[in-house]
Amino acid sequence: MLTYIKERSAFLFINVLLFASIALFLWFVHVPGWLIILVFICWFIPLLTSYLLEFWQRKNYYEPLIMNAQLLDQQYLLSEVVERPDFLEGKIVHDILQSTNKQMHEHVNKYKQMQTEYREYIETWVHEIKTPIAAGKLILDNHKSSDVKGVYEEFEKVEGFVEQALYYARSSSTSNDYLVKEFSLKPCVTNVLKKNAKAFIHNKIQLDLADFNEVVYSDEKWVEFIINQLISNSIKYSQKKEKKIRIFTTMHEHNLILHIVDNGVGIGEKDIRRVFDKGFTGENGRAFGSSTGIGLYLCKKLADKLHLGLDIQSQKNAGTEARIIFPKSKVTLLEQ
Structure with a gap:
């Protein structure tokens, strides 16, 4: 409330100066005091009432907005859970939030698609590379020597790393794979x-x-x-x-x-x-x-x-x- 009043203190100060000037003029021309008080009431009661209604309106919008922002794990969904307000400033804020949220979803979906395509490529590559590895091991099985034995072990290491690459590619979305x-x-x-x-x-x-x-x-x-x-x-x-x-x-x-x-x-x-x-x-x-x-x-x-x-x-x-x-x-x- 105090912050709200401080933001409008300049406008209030101008109104007070204007009323003081008018009241001083009315006093010089011998206008009765009760009439000057009536002018004060007619001037400031509607003004303060409009401020109060405006404050209440914004409070009812921004408090749930701040609370939801603190409670949501995924804060980018904020515009989805807060209703569009009925005052101009809130409408502008709400529309901007929805617009940025929509753009963010488009970017996320784009990168998700890129990630999916990359993962599918890795999985395809792994399955393809397994064939020549298996063929190479089969050939080495028919040639027994110390040199061949070392090559066979290296093939097994390669096979292990290839399998590791496959599971690493799948690890980001195990819910679809296990x-x-x-x-x-x-x-x-x-x-x-x-x-x-x-x-x-x-x-x-x-x-x-x-x-x-x-x-x-x-x-x-x-x-x-x-x-x-x-x-x-x-x-x-x-x-x-x-x-x-x-x-x-x-x-x-x-x-x-x-x-x-x-x-x-x-x-x-x-x-x-x-x-x-x-x-x-x-x-x-x-x-x-x-x-x-x-x-x-x-x-x-x-x-x-x-x-x-x-x-x-x-x-x-x-x-x-x-x-x-x-x-x-x-x-x-x-x-x-």
Whole structure:
């Protein structure tokens, strides 16, 4: 209210000066005092009443406008939830908000379309590139030598990075790509181990796979990708002697946890808090020279969108434990 009065103080001051001048003139010509008071009433009562009505009108419009702007998560929808006012100034503001909102939607839709086209291109490219990779691996399978073996391993790395690119492209819109259903966790883990069988043999890593038969609720394809990334990391950062990876599950009241534990080089205390940051490679990444800092970031991003927990605990030179936390039921998953 005070701000409103201050904005109109100049106009009020001019009216007061004009009335004072007229009142002084009327007093000089011996006009009765009651008539001067009547002129004051007839002058200022309508003026102050119009100010009061104008203030009330604007207050009823701008207060909900400010409140909605504070409460809305998506503030660009403000013009959609506020009614068009019946005074000129408010109409102008409302029309401008709607116009800018419409233009913003057009720009957003344009960039969404560009993103969709780019993603579709990446997906098509990934599926196309898989064919020559598979053909190359098949050719190498028929030529057994130490040199060919190294080339085969490089092909597998390329295949892993290509698959990572596909899931990264899809990660921005998982709602269209994943299907939550019941599936057995053991076959999912076994499929990942089969993919990495040659890496286990080549690196002479002992596998300790527990016997578990639990059923979980999620998207099997996406979960398999996350597990593969975690196991690949365990293989990549294994120690030189007595290498070992243990995989087992533990049951809790509200969830099931899949544990992937290795006795590799481990992660330093200063790096452990940043392992899920995009592009972060840390001390191990610099030492091994083959880390992109995308794998764990992508795993965390997908796990969050699938409403799964993902946690990593590690100690330098002692090993790392990765845990994927599944809700016990589909109802629990959908409530999160």
